[in-house]
Ligand SMILES: Nc1nc2c(ncn2[C@@H]2O[C@H](COP(=O)(O)OP(=O)(O)OP(=O)(O)O)[C@@H](O)[C@H]2O)c(=O)[nH]1
């Protein structure tokens with residue numbers, strides 16, 4: 575039963591349909607299209623809103639560090655995930671460019687002495703003067719000279735050069751070893767060296783390398799001598815994206831080492847690298863301090879430290895040999911890193927170090943950048959010095 579108002583409305587409509595049947599059919603056919611268009615127009619703004627990126631939180635909440643009662647703090651990087659690879663793209667400046675000054679001081683001068691001459695007493699004298707002033711150290715200079723003396727008088731310049739090149743290569747090959755397999759976890763690296771030798775920078779570069787290879791790294795700020803040293807390591811931790819365990823300025827380095835390893839074990843870290851201060855000028859306190867750190871480390875992680883890396887600054891020339899002597903007398907050094915080979919003419923000291931100690935040279939530092947730490951490769955080094963890597 576239809577209600578009265580609806581009948582009132584239907585009647586004129588029926589009359590209109592009777593009068594215009596074709597128009598009515600046209601309206602019926604168009605009606606679905608109009609409906610579809612209307613629905614589509616309503617839907618589009620909503621879809622566009624969805625496509626806009628959602629606003630990201632500006633800082634990720636920092637994980638709560640595990641704390642002991644004592645002072646040490648754990649600095650965790652704020653934004654990047656701990657395993658994020660280092661952002662800087664790989665760059666491989668040629669070693670030859672970085673060794674230019676040492677090359678000139680050693681081989682450049684050698685070539686000027688030889689200069690197409692044949693071996694005779696005068697050339698030998700000049701070679702002696704050159705080798706003894708080339709930061710090789712006296713015993714190494716002697717032994718190189720000895721090799722030349724064994725050559726017959728009248729030998730040509732090319733063969734004298736080749737003799738010296740082979741002798742240097744022999745000494746350097748003796749200290750090249752493949753990087754040791756990672757022990758642990760954590761693989762514990764204790765880093766030693768005098769004030770300013772490049773320890774913290776080398777640790778930062780090493781941490782970047784391990785993190786870039788997907789390893790979890792924890793750093794220990796065992797150089798408690800001054801606050802800036804701790805901050806410098808923390809800055810590297812931020813940059814690389816790894817945790818840094820630090821104590822108070824003037825605090826006990828062994829206790830920082832202890833906390834570092836506790837944190838590394840708790841986090842399941844693959845690598846723990848511990849910085850130290852090298853400011854103790856006399857042998858006894860240095861021995862006591864390093865001995866204490868080493869004992870703590872050995873108690874916490876079996877077989878640790880797996881690497882005791884001595885960092886030496888090539889700029890110090892002969893002094894690097896004295897430093898290596900002091901450290902090897904007080905502790906057992908398993909590897910060397912020679913830094914700042916870029917921009918020094920004293921890189922010949924590497925041959926002297928190899929000859930005097932026979933300790934594997936693990937790394938050479940050729941700049942301040944994060945990727946300026948290279949695995950030591952004897953032949954690459956000799957080729958760069960003797961300009962045979964064209
Ligand atoms: N050119 C160059 N500079 C380097 C290299 N390694 C380190 N440095 C610089 O040497 C200076 C000292 O380096 P650090 O890493 O602070 O040395 P450190 O042994 O930790 O020094 P302390 O903490 O004071 O004992 C810094 O300015 C580094 O940037 C390198 O291979 N080449």
Ligand SMILES: [Mg+2]
Nearest residue numbers: 773774797803
């Ligand atoms: Mg430092």
